[in-house]
Amino acid sequence: MTLRDASTAVHDLVGIGFGPSNLALAIALQEQAGAGRPLDAHFLEKQRTYHWHGNTLVAQSEMQISFLKDLVSMRNPTSPYSFVNYLHRHGRLVDFINLRTFYPSRLEYDDYLRWAAGHFAEQCSYGEEVARIEPERHGDAITRVRVVSTDAAGRERVRDARAIVLSTGGTPRIPEVFAGLRGDARLCHHSGYLDWIGRQPCASGKPMRIAVIGAGQSAAEAFIDLHDSYPGVKADLIVRGAALKPADDSPFVNEIFAPAYTDVVYEQAQAGRDRLIQAYLNTNYSVIDADLIERIYALLYRQKVSGQFRVNLLTCKTVVAAHAAPAGIELTIADTAPAGSEATETRRYDAVVLATGYERENHRRLLAPLAPYLGDFTVDRSYRVQAAPELAVPVYLQGFCQSSHGLSDTLLSVLPARAEEIASALYDALTPGRQDGAAARHARAAELGALRA
Ligand SMILES: Cc1cc2nc3c(=O)[nH]c(=O)nc-3n(C[C@H](O)[C@H](O)[C@H](O)COP(=O)(O)OP(=O)(O)OC[C@H]3O[C@@H](n4cnc5c(N)ncnc54)[C@H](O)[C@@H]3O)c2cc1C
Ligand SMILES: NC(=O)c1ccc[n+]([C@@H]2O[C@H](COP(=O)([O-])OP(=O)(O)OC[C@H]3O[C@@H](n4cnc5c(N)ncnc54)[C@H](OP(=O)(O)O)[C@@H]3O)[C@@H](O)[C@H]2O)c1
Structure with a gap:
């Protein structure tokens, strides 16, 4: 059965996903509504309640960004x-002040985001997964799209929209070699870690051998959690590189996450953008907080002292085959070192955690019915996909624009600025006659200047 959204015939905007990106947008839209007509914005979120990477919130996990880079403060420090x-x-x-930190636990930040999302409960339908976004043709133009989702009861729902902001985050990256093991309960991507580990024998104290694959923050957090929380676990951290590497969060480098740096990247030709992104990959990908690296080193050192080895770091190793046997998952492991031998070894594990990162491709799947109008998904500075003229429905992307807008695009760093830019662009596109977004921004800046004077 297909249900049409009865509350509104056509929404001005349907936002897909209600993570931090679209939550920041909901706030910016509310802020900009002012005395004029507020946009009718509705968001669809596949989780049944608000959670921010909820299955990864191990107790020890801390934010990797200052709390001052929250949903609003960098744009509007007076926001509620x-x-x-x-x-x-x-x-x-x-x-909190007595903690003397800029970096709250991720558990607390999740609670903060849930609290903020609670103020927009009327504007979000939880438990609805968007399956596709289809064009609705009126004469020569496509003036609306149909957003098709499936609700928690498995019913199809349809909503019409005059604009779309797609902010669905990353999708677990499953390396090809593990593709055949999809659906095997002994294999887990880190995005599902907490639910999964709670169902494993080690959760009731039984011994297990677990492999963790990857050398990023997720791998480090899982490895430490397995050591600290599950005394029956023997874990191997299997990494392709020669060493675990620290995330560069030094102050000059950190300037690449400033909102103004988005212009620096965007204004380059593509080769220049690629160079800038490549030069700073070690701020974010395949790197670990230095504190955590020291904890892992100390933990391995203590094992050398005690002579009791429960966790291991296997460097310069890559899994070349994975086989699901009744007695465990057998990994064939080869050397990656340039002078490494051709020889492989096989190790058997009771379970494997893939901390192998995320892909950013699902916008292409959800927007596939509109693909003939969206070209190669190039976005303009306001994050709007450059479309064929007959598609009158603006489509914006958040979290899929790293190659044009820089490394901050998949992170929390520029949320307040980006939300304001997209909110202004939406008001400009959907409410003709309203003071244009740029003019409104200048007016607000002048107002703030006057307040400070
Ligand atoms: C474990 C982890 C920790 C992180 N910590 C930090 C950090 O400390 N600092 C930092 O700057 N960045 C961090 N990041 C990066 C992260 O991308 C951002 O923090 C942030 O989550 C981006 O927000 P988002 O709304 O774009 O995406 P997400 O937070 O991924 O939200 C997307 C939302 O869309 C929903 N969704 C997906 N598909 C559909 C669909 N088809 N229909 C409906 N809903 C859908 C999802 O359920 C989700 O709620 C972390 C990432 C991970 C994985
Ligand atoms: N506390 C926190 O705030 C927190 C916690 C977790 C994650 N995060 C964030 O989440 C984002 C993603 O981090 P992440 O650690 O999940 O992913 P990531 O940084 O992209 O790291 C993925 C790791 O998987 C490895 N890998 C990928 N494909 C592989 C393959 N085929 N075989 C073997 N190894 C493979 C990579 O190896 P190579 O290094 O060899 O390429 C890399 O080490 C980052 O922004 C991170 O900061 C934050």
Whole structure:
């Protein structure tokens, strides 16, 4: 059965996904509504309640970004949706100050985001997974799209929209060699870690041998959690490189995550953008917080002292085959070192955690019915996909624009600025006659300047 959304015939905007990106957008749209007509924006989120990477929130996990880079503060420090206001409302502001940190736990940040999302509960339908977005032709032009989703009861729902902002985040990367093991309960991608580990024999104290694949932050957090929380686990961290490498979060380098740096990247020709992104990959990918690296090193050192080895780091190793046997998952492992031998070894594990990162491709799948109008998904500076003229419905992307807007695009770094830019562009596109977004921004800046004077 297909249900049409009864509450509104056509939404101005349907946002796909309600993670931090679209939540920041909902706030910016509300801020910009001012005295004029607010846009009718509705968001669809496949999770049943608000969670931010909920299955990865191990107790020890901390934010990798200052709390001042919350949903709003860098744009509007007086917003009620700031992390500081969240602390204040929850009676923890003084205690948090006493922690003397810029980096809250990810558990607390998840709670902050849920609190902020709670203010927009009417504007979000949870438990609805968008399957596709289809064109609706009126004469020569496509003036609306149909957003088709499946609700928690398995029913298909359809909503019409005059604009789309797609912010569905990354999709687990499963290396080819593990493709045949999809669906095997002994294999887990890190994005599902907490639910999965809770179902494993080690959760009731039984011994297990577990392999963790990857050398990024996710791999390090899983490896430490397996050591700290499951005394029955023997774990191998299998990495392709020669060493675990620290994330560069030094202050000059960190300037690449400033909102103004988006222009620096965007204004380059593609080869220049690629060079800038490549030069700073070690701020984010295949790297680990230095603190965590030191913890892992200390943990391995303590084993050398005690002579009891429960966890191992296997460097310069790559899995070339994975076989699901009744007694365990057998991994064929080869050397990656340039002078490495041709020989391989086979190790058997009770379970494998793939901390192998994320792909950013699912916008292409969801927008496939519109693909003939969307070219190669090139976006303009306002994150709007450059479309054929007959597609009058603006389509914006958040989190899929790293190659044009820089490394901050998949992170929390520029959320307030990006949300404001997209909100302005949406008001300009959907409410003709309204003061244009750029003019409104200048007016607000002048107002702020006057306040400071
Ligand atoms: C474990 C982990 C920790 C991280 N920590 C940090 C950090 O500390 N600092 C930082 O800057 N960045 C961090 N990141 C990067 C992360 O991408 C951003 O923090 C942030 O989550 C991006 O927000 P988003 O809304 O674009 O994407 P997401 O947070 O991924 O949200 C996308 C939302 O869309 C929903 N969705 C997906 N598909 C559909 C569909 N078809 N229909 C409906 N809903 C859908 C998802 O359920 C999800 O809620 C982390 C990433 C991971 C994986
Ligand atoms: N506390 C936190 O805030 C926190 C926690 C977790 C994640 N994150 C964030 O989430 C994002 C993703 O981090 P991530 O650690 O999940 O992913 P990542 O940084 O992309 O790392 C993926 C790892 O998987 C390895 N890998 C990929 N394909 C492989 C294959 N075929 N065979 C073997 N190894 C393979 C890579 O190896 P190579 O190194 O050899 O390429 C890399 O080490 C980052 O932004 C990170 O900061 C944040």
